[in-house]
Amino acid sequence: MTVLEVIQKSAEFLARKDVDSPRLQTELLLAHLLKLPRMKLYLNFDRTLSDTELDAVRELVKRRGQREPLQHIVGSTSFCGLEMAVNRNVLVPRPETELLAEAGWDFLNSRGSSRHEEAQTQPAKIDQSLLTSAATALDFGTGSGCIAIALAVKCPGARVVALDASADALAMARQNAGRNGVSERLEFFHGDGFAALPSGFRFDLLISNPPYIPSAEIATLQTEVRDFDPHGALDGGPDGLDFYRLLAGRAGEWLRPGGKIMLEFGDGQAAAIRKFFAAPGWSVEAVRADYTQRDRILIARWH
Numbered sequence: 441m442t443v444l445e446v447i448q449k450s451a452e453f454l455a456r457k458d459v460d461s462p463r464l465q466t467e468l469l470l471a472h473l474l475k476l477p478r479m480k481l482y483l484n485f486d487r488t489l490s491d492t493e494l495d496a497v498r499e500l501v502k503r504r505g506q507r508e509p510l511q512h513i514v515g516s517t518s519f520c521g522l523e524m525a526v527n528r529n530v531l532v533p534r535p536e537t538e539l540l541a542e543a544g545w546d547f548l549n550s551r552g553s554s555r556h557e558e559a560q561t562q563p564a565k566i567d568q569s570l571l572t573s574a575a576t577a578l579d580f581g582t583g584s585g586c587i588a589i590a591l592a593v594k595c596p597g598a599r600v601v602a603l604d605a606s607a608d609a610l611a612m613a614r615q616n617a618g619r620n621g622v623s624e625r626l627e628f629f630h631g632d633g634f635a636a637l638p639s640g641f642r643f644d645l646l647i648s649n650p651p652y653i654p655s656a657e658i659a660t661l662q663t664e665v666r667d668f669d670p671h672g673a674l675d676g677g678p679d680g681l682d683f684y685r686l687l688a689g690r691a692g693e694w695l696r697p698g699g700k701i702m703l704e705f706g707d708g709q710a711a712a713i714r715k716f717f718a719a720p721g722w723s724v725e726a727v728r729a730d731y732t733q734r735d736r737i738l739i740a741r742w743h
């Protein structure tokens with residue numbers, strides 16, 4: 441069979457299994473197997489696949505047909521142009537979360553340079569810890585580490601702390617930090633909520649894509665999400681809002697004056713979350729939409 445024939449047959453198979461974008465998914469699997477960029481497949485349509493290659497494609501296509509996510513099958517995904525390994529212990533990073541990370545690094549970089557200027561012009565006003573540590577960020581519930589790692593890569597002067605309740609997720613995040621060359625600038629803590637953080641820490645930015653699916657809705661999610669993403673990364677409690685309540689109540693204690701919180705949230709949750717952040721100490725600066733024009737990100741300032 442030729443590359444083109446395999447693509448056509450496999451795409452039909454995946455379509456029958458209700459997989460979204462079956463042709464694209466097939467091409468990505470085949471490109472992975474043949475170690476070619478996807479576009480190169482088009483130059484190889486007439487190439488005949490060996491029996492070994494055919495067996496291997498069938499196996500991959502079968503797994504995708506059982507609704508295993510493409511990212512799990514190929515073992516990684518791209519986040520903000522960085523390669524992140526993923527497995528069943530971490531939520532597969534989504535494109536909308538790239539917008540959150542981008543808002544985070546814009547702020548951290550501006551914060552780092554304004555602190556630097558202040559230190560130059562008014563050294564007496566700045567306490568020593570601020571001089572030695574540049575801008576600092578906390579990724580609350582880091583999972584694969586994608587946000588923390590993107591911040592470390594895009595903000596070379598920043599120090600980034602990443603927290604997760606899952607030791608298995610942290611193992612993946614550490615691996616991803618190494619893969620992207622930022623292990624030295626990231627610190628990992630294992631624990632539920634803020635309990636694991638040393639009490640003196642203060643951050644310029646607390647950033648998080650917390651679990652936000654209402655518990656009862658998890659059963660209704662796409663198979664790829666429901667059966668393969670860890671439920672600990674999805675389940676936001678009865679109304680999906682547990683983590684926003686916690687963060688609106690507690691995050692201020694961990695922020696420096698003028699620090700910000702940036703949070704991803706789910707469909708229809710904006711109004712409820714704005715209310716939590718109407719609490720004293722916070723001012724909501726922005727609610728931003730994702731690529732599909734749905735409100736997705738809240739940015740609030742602490743005092």
Ligand code: GLN
Nearest residue numbers: 649650651652653673674
């Ligand atoms: N964005 C994920 C989804 O749509 C949910 C991730 C989360 O709960 N933070 O499945």
